[in-house]
Amino acid sequence: MHDYVIHWRLISLVILKLLKTFGLIPGAMAAYWLRGVFQKWRQQRAIAGWPTTQATILWGKVEREGPRRSWAEITYSYYVGEYRSGFYLRRFRDEEDADEFVRQIKDKKVQIRFKESDPETSTILDRDLELVVPIQLQKR
Numbered sequence: 001m002h003d004y005v006i007h008w009r010l011i012s013l014v015i016l017k018l019l020k021t022f023g024l025i026p027g028a029m030a031a032y033w034l035r036g037v038f039q040k041w042r043q044q045r046a047i048a049g050w051p052t053t054q055a056t057i058l059w060g061k062v063e064r065e066g067p068r069r070s071w072a073e074i075t076y077s078y079y080v081g082e083y084r085s086g087f088y089l090r091r092f093r094d095e096e097d098a099d100e101f102v103r104q105i106k107d108k109k110v111q112i113r114f115k116e117s118d119p120e121t122s123t124i125l126d127r128d129l130e131l132v133v134p135i136q137l138q139k140r
Helices: 002-022 025-050 096-106
Strands: 050-065 070-079 083-092 109-115 118-123
Touching: 002 025, 025 118, 050 096, 070 096, 070 109, 083 118
Parallel strands: none
Antiparallel strands: 050 070, 050 109, 070 083, 109 118
């Protein structure tokens, strides 16, 4: 968990520099892009060395943020020495897509990756999720 704190501090500094250098709108766009790059980097790092296990999607909820943005928050349970839980967030352009995603993923089994030294830290890779939920729903 400690490495994530360091990474987020570094990312926060970079985002502030982008906003200061380019202005609010271009800086915000660059920050959004940078967040995606960081997420992909974190997923690649997890692929490289984290072991896998099966998780069951317990439930999901949809949060709406403005007219064109909704978030699906998925909670899952997995067993590594004891039962543990984690969550996954995914952004959608509209609430209907997010609701459909939650409906389709509920009670499904999905492969997750967990940090061997700290099994409480886990992630679902997009590529593993695409095996469970139709790709066309996620690409909208």
